Amino acid sequence: MMAGVGGGNDFQWCFSQVKGAIDEDVAEADIISTVEFNYSGELLATGDKGGRVVIFQREQESKNRLLSRGEYNVYSTFQSHEPEFDYLKSLEIEEKINKIRWLPQQNAAHFLLSANDKTIKLWKISERDKRAEGYNLKDEDGRLQDQFRITTLRVPVLMPMDLMVEASPRRIFANAHTYHINSISVNSDYETYLSADDLRINLWHLEITDRSFNIVDIKPANMEELTEVITAAECHPHQCNVFVYSSSKGTIRLCDMRAAALCDRHSKFFEEPEDPSSRSFFSEIISSISDVKFSHSGRYMMTRDYLSVKVWDLNMENRPVETYQVHEYLRSKLCSLYENDCIFDKFECCWNGSDSAIMTGSYNNFFRMFDRNTRRDITLEASRENSKPRAILKPRKVCTGGKRKKDEISVDSLDFNKKILHTAWHPKENVIAVAATNNLYIFQDKMN
């Protein structure tokens, strides 16, 4: 395995930080369910099963520090969603954060959207480092003084205070999804965003919470006829009229909102023909797309299914232009993986800032990176053993058969409970965030 993915031949990934409890017993609420850098990469947000959002901020780089890049430290923590109970249907609504998406920064405050299964919230994260002092409206006890007793007009003075980061919910977009929300995506017009559940996609205006437009509806009249669901959706990064959504049958539909109000008819339909020689009972399940992401350029999109990552050219619908095998050695184990439910795991994928590399997770806390130009790939591991500061990550290899070499791990030894479902790549630099159950690992490149 060659190091060098993401930045050239001399490139190597190093451990930078790990956040989260070291305890072997993992609290369910601490399991990270989403990771997202903001547009500048200065902020890194995580959501967990307990409905909390933790935002990390990068330190300003100091010339005196040995580290080449600033570290991420906790900036704000808040409870985004609480568990709810739907009394009408007698169902509990989980507080788990499914997705976080940042809005582009337009003033001093930061805004993000966070979604659980049913509700999306717009949060404003703002700093307060000054306090107004010198009011003469209250007496020493803090009680408001009688108006007649105030004889002078005193203008309060702003005094510095310890930095306080406040998160406040500015909008709550609720009651628009019957099924579980799997995706949210901010439109390039910065005014609207879409939210997708298993059967429907809605378009919202960020200012309006009491209504949304339904733009895709694949619910059949008779639910017993349902054979396909929506698994992910995303807005095009530049064309505000275009979005895509993926399905459980391995297809992607690109829709143009200018064509019709209801985008049930797609403009483009992406599907790779099935290879008949590899057909099995599990073919459909492993073709189900768990994530779809446009490249930053907007020319390509990437899809993740159970065993592979595919890069599609938006101008070619009949097959992907690139296919990368993530863990092909699992193909012979599909029956067991079906039995233990691992086959339903939803892995995400991400692009680097220049679209030259892609990253996705696997089992045993392994994650994989593919360089699209050199066609090199690398397998790395997020583990506490490799967490010495600035330690270079050693490439890992899975032994697929025959004699196991030293440092290789056999397929049967893989820990399927240690799965890396969520990863994120800094929009401009070679810094990555990898969520391993309840721990967040940050890796960065080694400066030569």
Place this chain on the structure above:
Amino acid sequence: MVAQGQKRKLHKEDERGGSAWESQLQSVLDISMDKFHRDQALMEPCLLRSVLINNTLRQVQSEVRTQVESLSAVKSPTKLKPEPDFTQLSPPAEHNAPLLSPNAENIEDTFMAWTSEEDFSLSSAISGILKDLDAVIDAGQGPCASQRAPLSSVENLTPCPLRTERTSDMASSVKTELMCPQDVALDKLLLDIDTAVFEPEVNLLQGFSVTTEDLVKYLPSLSKSPSASSSSSLVSHCQATWEIQEIEHVMDILMRTYPQS
């Protein structure tokens, strides 16, 4: 997995390939049914998961039907000698031939020609599965109205639609089957790949009018019968006679519903 359309030889050697396919089919079916039941117990199962499991179950049923069709396609055109050589099947079975419709005569011959007991049990098991799947569809129309299928959202609590054409849509027949608790019986039926013991009370000539109660009645007798893999018991004369007759009826019905193109 045996490729579709591949002809199965009348040879015991080939049975190993069939068993491997069958065991994989059975594994997938067992696992899928288990997941289906567990999901049904949940108030709000994951829709994606339910859809994928249901589609897998449909695929399993499709494979079973295809296998039966390919078997009957292989067998029926064959002109067999008037005195088929059967070592384990009882001679009295021959006498039943005139009782059957002319259509089924060839089918009867083809079945007679099967000297292997495993072949015999396999085909009877498969046809038994198909028969009971269809029977369950009919039987389940009433009781399942009150049950919420996993694919139905809470907002869509409608009774099972009446099915006028049972065999027209394979997919829809599986859906209804999935909605009914009788599929527990199917599980047990599939486990037992020995010659299924059909109660004489079941009159297949009535068509698929087996009630839920009748089906449930069979369960104790079915579960008591040993599985084919361990069984070495010979089929009794009367049993063989009756079973062959029942299989012929089933094949006859299948031939009528799946006419060869």
